[in-house]
Amino acid sequence: MEPRIIQLIFEFYCLELKAGPIPINDFIHTLEDGFGWMKLKFKNYILNEPTLKAIACVIPFMVNVKEVEFQTNGIQDHLSCALILACYMNPTIDSFKMDGNPLRGASVNTMNEMVKHFPTKKQTMFLVGSY
Numbered sequence: 001m002e003p004r005i006i007q008l009i010f011e012f013y014c015l016e017l018k019a020g021p022i023p024i025n026d027f028i029h030t031l032e033d034g035f036g037w038m039k040l041k042f043k044n045y046i047l048n049e050p051t052l053k054a055i056a057c058v059i060p061f062m063v064n065v066k067e068v069e070f071q072t073n074g075i076q077d078h079l080s081c082a083l084i085l086a087c088y089m090n091p092t093i094d095s096f097k098m099d100g101n102p103l104r105g106a107s108v109n110t111m112n113e114m115v116k117h118f119p120t121k122k123q124t125m126f127l128v129g130s131y
Contacts, residue, residue, distance in 0.1 A: 001061055001062065001063055001064065003025045003028070005061075006024060006025060006028075006058060006061060006062060007023070007024060007025055009057075009058050009061055010024045010054060010055070010057075010058045013053070013054035013057040013058060014050070014051070014054045016054075017050040017053050017054050017057075018050055019048070019050030019051040019053070019054045020050075020051065021054075022051065024055070024058065027040055027041055027042055027045075028040050028041075028062075028065065029041060031066060031067065033066075036064070037064065037065070037066035037067075037092075038062070038064045038065045038066065038067075039065065039066065039067040039068070039069065040059070040062065040065050040067070040068045040069070041067075041068075041069040041070075041071070042069070042070050042071065042073050043069070043071040043072065044071065044072050044073075045073055046073060046074045047070075047073045047074065047075065049076075049079060052075060052079045052082070052083070053079070053082060055083070055086075056079075056082040056083050056085070056086040057086070059083070059086035059087060059089070059090055059093070060086055060089040060090045061090075062090060062092075062093075063090070063091070063092055064092065065090065065092060065093055066092055066093060066094060066095065067093070067094070067095040067096075067097070068083070068087055068093055068095070068096050068097070069095075069096075069097040069098075069099070070083070070097070070098050070099070070101060071097075071098075071099040071100055071101075072099065072100035072101065073100075073101055074101065074102075075098070075101040075102075075103075076101075076102060077102065077103050077104040077105070077106045077107050078106055080098060080101065080103055080106075080107040080110075081106050081107055081110040083096070083098075084096065084107060084110045084111055084114060085110065085114070088114045088118060088121060094124060095124045096124070
């Protein structure tokens with residue numbers, strides 16, 4: 001989907017959730033795979049709850065994104081559940097990585113339920129350095 005449209009959808013959800021909009025396309029990078037796939041990556045960028053919810057709402061629309069990564073963003077366990085669900089809703093995402101975010105049982109339980117209900121969806125999940 002066109003970057004301008006992604007930004008408009010994101011801004012709509014930001015308005016609905018009372019989140020300060022950020023330029024979400026600044027966090028989408030081209031993968032060096034030769035196929036034009038993209039990666040959504042937030043590294044060392046603190047994200048508040050309304051903004052994370054808006055990101056979770058827009059991820060299913062990002063049909064050219066293959067990988068999603070959140071690194072040291074202060075994401076709480078209950079919010080990571082929404083991100084996991086959003087990644088499962090997107091048919092092109094096959095890799096989800098959380099690094100340096102405080103995750104607990106809720107995110108692991110959510111991932112287990114997704115695997116149980118959608119066993120044919122190939123998804124790699126990395127919880128690297130998350131505590």
